[in-house]
Amino acid sequence: MDWTSYLFSFEGRINRAKYWLAGLVIVCGMIALAGAVLAAGLAFRWNMSFGYNTNDIFGIVDPGSYRSLSWSRLPRTVIKVIGTALFVWVYCAASIKRLHDRDKSAWWMLPYFVLPGLCNQFADRLPDSYWCLLLTAPMALLYLCGFIEMGFLPGTRYPNQYGPNPLGKTPGRPRNDRGNASRPTQGWDQQSELEFMPHKAGPSAV
Numbered sequence: 001m002d003w004t005s006y007l008f009s010f011e012g013r014i015n016r017a018k019y020w021l022a023g024l025v026i027v028c029g030m031i032a033l034a035g036a037v038l039a040a041g042l043a044f045r046w047n048m049s050f051g052y053n054t055n056d057i058f059g060i061v062d063p064g065s066y067r068s069l070s071w072s073r074l075p076r077t078v079i080k081v082i083g084t085a086l087f088v089w090v091y092c093a094a095s096i097k098r099l100h101d102r103d104k105s106a107w108w109m110l111p112y113f114v115l116p117g118l119c120n121q122f123a124d125r126l127p128d129s130y131w132c133l134l135l136t137a138p139m140a141l142l143y144l145c146g147f148i149e150m151g152f153l154p155g156t157r158y159p160n161q162y163g164p165n166p167l168g169k170t171p172g173r174p175r176n177d178r179g180n181a182s183r184p185t186q187g188w189d190q191q192s193e194l195e196f197m198p199h200k201a202g203p204s205a206v
Helices: 003-008 018-045 053-059 063-067 071-101 108-123 130-151
Strands: none
Touching: 003 018, 003 053, 003 071, 018 071, 018 130, 053 063, 053 071, 071 108, 071 130, 108 130
């Protein structure tokens, strides 16, 4: 398997197993980077904690995230920004290829990932009211739908516009004149095309 294309490319399709494997790679990478930073902190006697959450992703558009920045936390901030960018890239690459396997475009990342993440980032600043609940509840439903869509539903068994079936077990769908996939048609039946003439025992009448 080409790991570079698998983890960083947005082209093609991946099945559910490779999608979950990409998630495992991200988690292991986060643990390894956090361990390295904490070990360096102990070696150089830096008093700091290190961890990841979704606020690190969507905090880039939140002005409140920049108020807590300080020069003393600059090394941790730089490492976290680089690591977060890397892990988000891998996650988006795996998610988009999984959406391709479902014959969906990358734009579905907006309702499945971006909108719920932004809503979660600013949810604690919204007033407690019925109207705010009407906003946050659909965002949670969208996130759940995206989680089920990419993590549990099978991809198309036929080649779609994003590539062949990654499992490679079923034949492709024939395409019509417009290049769109169409339903497979029944092949030529040789037996139905043959005509048998009845055999006559005697000569024909004169």
